[in-house]
Amino acid sequence: MDLFTYYRSTSSYRVRIALALKGLAFDAIAVNLIRDGGEHRQPDYLSVNPQGRVPSLRLDEGAVIIQSMAIIEYLEELSPEPALLPAGLLARARHRQVAALIGCDIHPLHNVAVLNRLRDMGHDDGDVTAWIGHWITEGFTAVEALIGESGFCFEDVGLADVYLLPQVYAARRFNVDLSAFPRICRVEALASQHPAFRIAHPDAQSDKPE
Template sequence: MDLYTYYRSTSSYRVRIALALKGLEINAVPINLIREGGEHRKPDYLAINPQGRVPALRTDAGDVIIQSMAIIEYLEERYPSFPLLPDDLPARARHRAVAALIGCDIHPLHNVAVLNRLRGLGHDEGDVAAWIGHWIREGFNAVEAWIGDQGFCFGDVGLADVYLLPQLYAARRFNVVLDAFPRILRVEALALQHPAFKTAHPDAQADKPE
């Protein structure tokens, strides 16, 4: 499989975690989002993903899947070994709720396209930083109240953790203070010692600048 990715893209990061947890080998194809002109806007990449974003996954059969949520759902159904969701239906819903809260309510509001739009409307970097911090803290307040007191988000590692760790990486990159979230920080400390999360981390990617 080919994964079109960018080292610090949070949505790419979550797909890399899912792949690593399932022990799946992939060929990483770096797509630089910040190089002048943007590799994601080039015709060759737009032919793969017309939205011009990462990640995109080309399967062994040649099918292309875009959007991290769809990719992770595909991986979960196609490769059920090391499931990311438990058997219990309410427990599965709890994992999905955290994933949706992060993937739909937090991450899109600090996506580079949104931040550039704020800048284009005349907001300075102080305004942009305040915007990012507000929405990450708002979402983390809900995640902190929702997850459990032991282990990963809900005990064993699963879908919620796949979404949470990249969002924590983004929060730290944007200098968001996280002291108010001890449960979330507990999950982060556990995940950073886990081999799959280490493999998927932005610092471990070949396209990370020196």
């Protein structure tokens, strides 16, 4: 499998964690979102992913899956063990609701395209920073209420953690204050010691600039 990825893309980072937790081998193909106006906007990449975003997963037979949620659910069905979702239906829903909250209501509001649009509308760095902080703080307030009191989000590592850690990375990058979220910070500390999260981290990617 080939994963089209960018080292600090939140959604690429999710897929890297899922692949690492499942022990699935892949070739990383870097797509630089900055260089030359963005390699994701070039015809070569648009022929892989018509939305022009990362990540994309190209299977050995050539088919491409886009959108991190679709990719991760595919990996869970392709290679069920170790599982990202527990067995019980309600327990599975608890993981998916945290994943969806982060994947729909936090991250899309501060991706590169949205921040560029805000700048095009005349907003300065201060406005953009406030915008990012607002959505991460509001979303994390709900996540903090939804996750458990020990271990990973729901004790054993799973889908909710696959989503939470990249979002925490983005929050740190944008200097969002996380002191009101002790459960989230507990999960962050635990994951920092876990090999799958370490290998998937932006700092461990070969396309990270020197």
